[in-house]
Amino acid sequence: MACTIVSVPGALFTLWGTPPVEDLQCVSAEMQAAVERAGRPILYVARVPPRAPAPDAAARKYLNGMLAQFVASCSSFHAVVDGSGFGAAFKRGVLLSAFQLNWAQHKFYVHANMEQVLDVLDGRARPVAAAIIASAGGKGLLQQELA
Numbered sequence: 001m002a003c004t005i006v007s008v009p010g011a012l013f014t015l016w017g018t019p020p021v022e023d024l025q026c027v028s029a030e031m032q033a034a035v036e037r038a039g040r041p042i043l044y045v046a047r048v049p050p051r052a053p054a055p056d057a058a059a060r061k062y063l064n065g066m067l068a069q070f071v072a073s074c075s076s077f078h079a080v081v082d083g084s085g086f087g088a089a090f091k092r093g094v095l096l097s098a099f100q101l102n103w104a105q106h107k108f109y110v111h112a113n114m115e116q117v118l119d120v121l122d123g124r125a126r127p128v129a130a131a132i133i134a135s136a137g138g139k140g141l142l143q144q145e146l147a
Contacts, residue, residue, distance in 0.1 A: 004141055005030050011043040011132035015141045019055045021062045028066055031073050041075040043128050045117060047141065050083035071107075076125060080111045114142060 002017035005027060012034045014027055034042050055063060070077060111117055114133050121129050136142055 003027065004139075006132065006136050006139060006141065007034050008128070008131045008135050010034075010038045010040075010128040011045070013045045013047070013132045013136045013141070015047045015049070015136070016052055017049075018053050019059045021058050024059060024062050024066065028069060031070070035073045041073055043076050043078070043121075043125055043132065044070070044074045045078045045080060045114075045129070045132055045136075047114075047136070048079065048081045074107065076107050076109065076121070078109045078111060078117045078120075078129075080114055080117065082113065084112070 002020060003023045003026070004015045006013040007030065012027075012031055031042070031044065109117070109120055117129050117133065118126060133142070
């Protein structure tokens, strides 16, 4: 599996490597289970390490097909594309352009680091985000690279 999934009540975290369709299906199933456990949409954080490749055509097609499910399942979606410089900024820009039009304002975010996730949240969402980030960090997933 090219991704690692962590969950806490009300939130799901994924560390991405090369995203094959099978992993996207697994994330989709885990997301639905987390929503059912919470009884409401959840906070989702996806971390994309600096050297993670873009999804292939099949994965992009699957992602487009599951976008409506992600929108319905997430109270907010946070894509953290690690790195600095032009390449990382370009990846963040592409993600933002590709997805933001499908999301309500203040639901889809693209960040350069995990701290920015907490910066945009308040109220009930901030402690949930802190818990999922701490859980992922405790497993070493905030610095780790996947293939």
